[in-house]
Amino acid sequence: MNQLISSVAQKMSGTVTVPGDKSISHRALIMGSMAVGETVIRGLLEGEDVLNTAAAMRALGADIYRDDEGCWHVHGVGVGGLHEPAGALDMGNSGTGARLLMGLVSTYPFSSTFIGDASLSSRPMKRVTVPLEQFGAEFHGSENGTLPMTVRGTGSPLPISYDVPVASAQVKSAIMLAALNTPGITTILEKKPTRDHTERMFSFFGVETTTTPQNGGRLITVTGQPELTARNLVVPGDPSSAAFPLVAALITPGSDITINNVGLNPDRTGLFTTLIEMGARIDLLNEREECGEPVADLRVRHSTLKAITVPEGRAPSMIDEYPVLCIAAAFAEGTTVMRGAEELRVKESDRISIMVKGLRACGIEVEEFDDGMAVTGNGDKPKGGALVETHLDHRIAMSFLTLGMQSEKPVTVDDGSVIETSFPIFRSLMNGLGASIQADGEEKQ
Structure with a gap:
């Protein structure tokens, strides 16, 4: 097991390119x-x-x-x-x-x-x-x-x-x-x-x-x-990978980052649409096309988020992003309702039940449905402080490490090695922007 611990970040700043889609x-x-x-x-x-x-x-x-x-x-x-x-x-x-x-x-x-x-x-x-x-x-x-x-x-x-x-x-x-x-x-x-x-x-x-x-x-x-x-x-930058520094910047006061060359295929941008509806400040710069796919550079700044009910029909365009949306929802004012996402039950893990368990362990109010969940935030920092089981799921791991960047107490994931499957430079990229994610027993940089 390769435990990773995420502690509070002061702010996120800089320009990065996430790995290819x-x-x-x-x-x-x-x-x-x-x-x-x-x-x-x-x-x-x-x-x-x-x-x-x-x-x-x-x-x-x-x-x-x-x-x-x-x-x-x-x-x-x-x-x-x-x-x-x-x-x-x-x-x-x-x-x-x-x-x-x-x-x-x-x-x-x-x-x-x-x-x-x-x-x-x-x-x-x-x-x-x-x-x-x-x-x-x-x-x-x-x-x-x-x-x-x-x-x-x-x-x-x-x-x-x-x-x-x-x-x-x-x-x-x-x-x-x-x-x-x-x-x-x-x-x-x-x-x-x-x-x-x-x-x-x-x-x-x-x-x-x-x-x-x-x-x-x-x-x-x-x-x-x-x-x-x-x-x-x-290959355009993976919007599913871009989601983690993006949400980290939205929830971290003082943040202002740019993520270059992000794929903006309309079938993949449900998370960005949802976050903008919640009040996220996300600007599209230098829009263009690569290998038949639309791409742009994203400027992302800290934002005050408000809860919404996510349209069920949007699920296919953001199915991999519900775990990190849960993190954004935990910092939003009100209850964010996510339904129509039953496909999450048969991903790398049962992402609905595992997210619900981890969120509750971090002091976040959440209701579980067969096809999704409802996450309630009050605009304050969640408690955090939990050891979260990833169940060999890279997106679960990255989502809770993002949560740890603004929770009251550090958040630990039981196995960070699973992140290698989709985002090998996750820790170095996030720490380069201002995060504090260390392996267990490692001194903070």
Whole structure:
């Protein structure tokens, strides 16, 4: 265990760049591997999740390496060019990597075995295996549909039409990746729109795909077996990572920070919209586009926050940000209500129950619902002082370390090493802005 302790910060100031977007980093490596030629990726997130995807794509036949300047080079094999891996594909803690790659290999005539850590091995995979079986793939694993699992792909896949029963970008993307090596047109209906990173990345690499609004959702088509040409791209900064220094600055008096190159995909900006509605001072500077994705620099200043009821329909655009929104809500005046977020129950952990338990341990009033929670603040500093169990969840860890920056007593998380999966420079970046986050037994800087 690597305990981390977060103590009060005087103010946050400075300019930083957060690591590349995790969702886009996974997809950049996968699509570069499916293109012909060399794809050069700048700003790739070098966390464990993405590195595991890179290792898996190497095992499937792509040549992937990092140069001395931090650029990643991907020499792809083309659609249809993957080969059977020699060993199991270890996806570590990454549900995104596991589900996307299950989709990718399901339409190839070989077997692939997926394994992961204890957290990933407890997470449901049937949501992706059910539609992938319709292409002709077979899945062999535990009775409850968790890893380890062997995918026996099909050499004669058939295009499918599928109505996605849950709002999940991972399910949609798994189907889209299976469709790449499937002749004909695959159709996907989302009842609730989810992140469209895969659609944007497909278009960027030249896949023929359409997206049409339909009954409040989206109808997506993918024309299979395209010839993809390598592209160079810059990965936008991850808005989910930017959320932590952003909230830290909002709750810390005297703060004024700038976060450069943050991805502002409309399907990912629910937290920013919510915080602005709560009174957050967030200014968008230098708005532009990178690899089909909108980006900007964010100026963030300390703000007086007021509680709101978050629209349930906003959940898909901020599903990973509810834990850190809970921290902002603890400093807001009134009760912030968050519903429609039942997907949090099946993330890296049951984020609803774990956040509720940790918030209460820190003296914060919170009500738990099946699909969310309500957090009450009074504008004062919460008590803090708790040792919070992270349950191997990086966002839980970072959220409570952010809380510790303005609570009356320091907040400790039981295992800070899990942060490596998505934000390897979290502690150094936060401390560089003015935070005080130390390992247990380490002297304050």
